Structures are given as structure tokens and as C-alpha cells.
Amino acid sequence: MSGPETNESQSELSRRDVLRAGAGVLALAPLSQAAGEKPGDPFLVKPYLQLGDASRLLKSEQMVVSWQTGTDESKWVVEFRPGRKGKWIAAGAPKIDPVVVSGIAPHWVFRATLTGLAPGGEFEYRVRRNGNTVFASTGRARKSGSQSVRCVVMGDCGTGSPQQKRVAFQAARIDPDFVLIPGDLVYSNGRISEYRSSFWPAYSPDTASPESGAPLLRSVPFLGGLGQHDTGATLDDYADGFAFYMYWSFPLNGPVGDEGSANAFPLGNNQERRAAAFAATGDRYPRMANYSFDYGDSHWTVLDTWNPHINWNDPMLRKWLRKDLESTDATWKFVSSYLPPFNSSTAYPHTQKMRVIVDILQDTGVDIVFCGYAHSYQVTYPLRFTPTSKLDGPVRAAGHEIPGKFELDKTFDGKTKTKADGILYITTGGGGNAGLHSPEQTDNPKTWQPFTVKYNASVNQFTDLRINDDHLALRQVDLNGNLIDEFRVSK
Numbered sequence: 084m085s086g087p088e089t090n091e092s093q094s095e096l097s098r099r100d101v102l103r104a105g106a107g108v109l110a111l112a113p114l115s116q117a118a119g120e121k122p123g124d125p126f127l128v129k130p131y132l133q134l135g136d137a138s139r140l141l142k143s144e145q146m147v148v149s150w151q152t153g154t155d156e157s158k159w160v161v162e163f164r165p166g167r168k169g170k171w172i173a174a175g176a177p178k179i180d181p182v183v184v185s186g187i188a189p190h191w192v193f194r195a196t197l198t199g200l201a202p203g204g205e206f207e208y209r210v211r212r213n214g215n216t217v218f219a220s221t222g223r224a225r226k227s228g229s230q231s232v233r234c235v236v237m238g239d240c241g242t243g244s245p246q247q248k249r250v251a252f253q254a255a256r257i258d259p260d261f262v263l264i265p266g267d268l269v270y271s272n273g274r275i276s277e278y279r280s281s282f283w284p285a286y287s288p289d290t291a292s293p294e295s296g297a298p299l300l301r302s303v304p305f306l307g308g309l310g311q312h313d314t315g316a317t318l319d320d321y322a323d324g325f326a327f328y329m330y331w332s333f334p335l336n337g338p339v340g341d342e343g344s345a346n347a348f349p350l351g352n353n354q355e356r357r358a359a360a361f362a363a364t365g366d367r368y369p370r371m372a373n374y375s376f377d378y379g380d381s382h383w384t385v386l387d388t389w390n391p392h393i394n395w396n397d398p399m400l401r402k403w404l405r406k407d408l409e410s411t412d413a414t415w416k417f418v419s420s421y422l423p424p425f426n427s428s429t430a431y432p433h434t435q436k437m438r439v440i441v442d443i444l445q446d447t448g449v450d451i452v453f454c455g456y457a458h459s460y461q462v463t464y465p466l467r468f469t470p471t472s473k474l475d476g477p478v479r480a481a482g483h484e485i486p487g488k489f490e491l492d493k494t495f496d497g498k499t500k501t502k503a504d505g506i507l508y509i510t511t512g513g514g515g516n517a518g519l520h521s522p523e524q525t526d527n528p529k530t531w532q533p534f535t536v537k538y539n540a541s542v543n544q545f546t547d548l549r550i551n552d553d554h555l556a557l558r559q560v561d562l563n564g565n566l567i568d569e570f571r572v573s574k
């Protein structure tokens with residue numbers, strides 16, 4: 084097939100079908116054959132949606148379609164149609180970044196931007212190579228402030244485990260608007276090779292099943308923060324590290340823009356590897372380590388926390404964070420902090436570094452902080468925290484202890500009393516790593532810190548978050564779809 088027309092049955096493809104059954108691929112098979120494509124997959128990584136460098140809501144929304152190939156010789160065009168009907172519109176020419184690093188065959192990362200999307204509107208898109216459609220899927224534009232939102236939050240995902248795939252399958256079933264991973268997208272060192280073995284397969288299989296995962300990436304934008312395992316080593320150790328900055332397209336409104344900054348995780352000393360990484364990461368390294376975005380009536384600030392170089396007591400970083408959280412009028416404010424400021428896991432009793440920013444979070448009315456690192460589900464009382472003494476000097480190490488005084492809102496129960504007086508800190512680090520932390524603490528309150536009200540590390544799981552005006556509903560769901568917990572918060 085050579086023209087822009089497509090099989091009309093394609094337009095019957097529902098977004099839910101794509102998520103649940105991998106129907107995009109089923110519907111595509113005849114297209115590819117009709118197009119005379121040679122057998123074989125033209126993609127190293129199939130198309131995936133990204134919010135791109137668009138921190139704030141737009142009247143006319145955009146979405147980035149990204150994909151990866153092993154050759155740059157083809158002519159690629161992305162076409163889309165808002166509302167999933169009418170004429171196909173050609174996106175602008177894709178931006179192409181070569182990734183040429185030691186030990187990995189050269190490959191190319193494409194980014195094409197779809198524009199003119201109605202907020203919350205469904206769209207279809209198709210990717211054409213040399214005039215032939217080789218991929219099609221659907222997506223949903225970012226929602227406006229008056230539309231309800233449903234998203235998945237889960238940390239500590241990319242190990243390639245069977246549990247990761249089961250969680251992905253269940254997460255897709257709720258048809259989320261986006262997926263946020265606070266950290267540990269990929270184990271163990273954020274390498275290109277590890278994305279291939281342990282990330283893309285679970286979220287971009289051709290068919291959805293508990294065994295294979297679900298093709299979320301093609302229709303649901305992922306957002307992510309850096310965990311211990313995303314940039315835990317320099318290029319001196321792994322030439323194909325820092326893939327986070329090569330493959331993702333998040334907003335570029337963070338405060339750390341130069342490798343020379345004391346707050347950046349450095350690339351290392353090998354000059355050849357450094358040059359290759361700079362070429363492949365463009366303006367994303369290290370800027371994209373921190374960023375914020377709006378989605379519907381919520382504002383999300385995603386922080387680089389485990390990084391032992393970043394000092395969240397640096398006045399420049401504190402100023403940026405305060406300004407970011409003050410500059411939004413969204414009803415809901417959330418922070419993604421991979422390192423939990425407050426957690427009860429006996430595996431991490433000293434992880435308190437991020438308490439250094441709690442005063443800012445309290446001053447600016449943050450509602451919930453979502454964390455990972457501890458492979459468990461933990462919920463605190465709504466709380467206020469005051470450090471015992473003024474915090475002077477750098478706070479860089481995860482184990483930097485910050486003792487203080489707690490005020491706990493013990494009247495909040497998430498059912499009949501849903502107004503929270505204080506910030507809820509939720510650890511949701513069960514997204515895929517089968518090595519759960521301190522499972523014996525599950526439902527065992529005497530092992531918890533006084534600020535903890537819930538703890539489950541008995542099974543891999545994710546958070547299903549629904550936001551509707553000034554009401555929020557949270558469900559914690561396990562890898563078999565069973566409900567672990569649920570509660571509500573209201574304004």
C-alpha cells in the first residue's frame with residue numbers, strides 16, 4: 084500500500100483494545116503485508132509516546148512519538164488524526180539523535196511531535212517508513228484542568244522479572260493517562276543494554292498477557308525520575324550508561340543544566356565516552372534529572388534524589404523547588420522523590436536525606452510525595468515535620484540523618500475523614516523488582532515507625548491514582564489485580 088489511505092477497520096481499533104490485547108499489532112499485520120514490508124521488525128524499539136518538553140498545560144496539546152532503529156537510511160513520516168477520524172495530518176520531520184557508544188551497535192532515536200491535539204482527546208497515529216505504514220496505535224492527549232485524571236505510579240520496575248510483566252499487565256487494565264516511575268526504571272546501572280533486556284520488553288510486547296506484560300508505551304506516556312540504578316555509575320564503568328537521557332523526552336525545566344554543576348551526576352573521565360554521551364543526550368543531560376509537569380488539575384515535581392552529588396540544601400536548588408511549587412495553581416501538588424523522606428523499612432532506617440526539603444513542601448501545600456527505593460508499599464499519616472536543628476551545609480548522602488519533631492494527623496482515615504492535615508508520604512516501590520524489602524513487616528505495626536499507618540511488601544504492586552476535581556482516590560493493586568489498599572483524600 085502506498086497512499087495515505089488506511090484500512091478503515093483500523094479506525095475501529097479502540098485504545099482499550101490496544102492496551103488489553105495488543106490489538107494494534109494484530110490490526111497492523113495486514114497493513115505491513117499489504118505495504119510489501121520485508122519480514123522483520125524495522126524497529127529496535129517500537130514507537131512510544133512522550134510528553135516532551137512541555138511542562139505546562141497547553142490550549143492545543145502536543146505529544147512526542149519516539150522510536151529507535153538500527154539504520155538512518157529510511158525516510159520516516161508520522162501521521163496522526165485528532166479525534167481518530169478525518170484526514171491524516173503529517174507531523175513535522177522527526178528529530179534524529181544518533182547513539183554511537185562503545186560496545187553497542189550504532190542506532191538512532193527519533194522524535195516526532197504531534198501538535199494541535201485537543202486536551203484529553205483521543206488520537207490515532209501511524210508511522211510510515213519509505214511510504215509504507217509500519218506501525219499504528221492510538222493515544223490520548225494530556226488533559227486540561229477541568230478533566231479527571233487516572234494514572235499509575237510505581238517505582239523500582241526494570242528488572243525483566245516475571246513480576247514486572249504481571250504488574251505491567253494489571254496497570255494497563257486500568258487504562259491510565261500516564262505512568263510515573265519515581266526511580267529505578269532500569270536495573271542495575273541505567274545502561275542501554277539493560278533497557279533492552281529489562282525495560283522495553285515488559286511495556287512494549289506485541290501482545291498483552293500476564294506473562295508478556297502490556298504494550299503501554301505506544302499509547303500511554305511514561306514519566307520517570309532517576310533512582311539509584313538509573314545513574315549509579317559513570318561512563319568509566321559502563322560506556323552505555325546514562326540511557327535515561329538518551330531515550331526519554333521529559334520537560335527541560337530543571338535547575339541543573341551543566342555537568343560542571345556540583346549537583347550533577349558526572350559522566351566520568353573517559354574522553355571518548357564523554358563525547359559520545361554528550362552527542363547522544365543532547366540538551367537533556369543533566370537538565371532532565373529534575374523537572375515538573377502539569378497534568379489535568381495536578382502539578383508534579385520530579386526530583387533527582389539518590390544521586391550522592393546532589394545537595395538539596397543548596398540554596399539554588401531550594402529556590403528552584405519553592406518557585407516551582409509556588410508557581411502552579413493546580414488543585415493537587417505531588418512530588419516524586421525516589422528516596423523516601425519517611426519510611427519504616429528495616430532495610431533503610433537511615434534514609435532521611437530528603438527531609439531537607441520538607442519545609443518547602445509544607446510551605447507550598449504539597450499533598451502527596453510519591454517515593455520508591457524501598458521495595459514496598461508504605462503510607463504515613465498526614466504529617467508535619469520540623470527538624471531538631473537548622474540544617475547547615477550539604478546534604479548529599481542517602482543516609483544523612485535528619486531527626487526532628489512530628490505532628491501526625493491521626494483523625495484522617497481516608498474513608499470518613501478524608502481531609503488531610505499534613506503531607507502524605509507514599510512509598511510505592513513494588514513495580515517489578517522481585518526482591519521485596521522486609522516483607523515480614525507487612526501488617527506488623529510494631530515494626531513500623533510511629534508515622535507509618537500501612538505497610539505491604541508481600542507482593543509486587545502498583546498505585547492506581549484517580550483525580551477528580553477536589554477528590555482523589557488511591558488504590559494499591561497487586562500483580563494479580565487484587566486490591567491491597569484503597570483510600571480517598573479530599574480538599
Ligand SMILES: [Fe+2]
Pocket residue numbers: 239267310456458516
Ligand atoms: Fe529499587
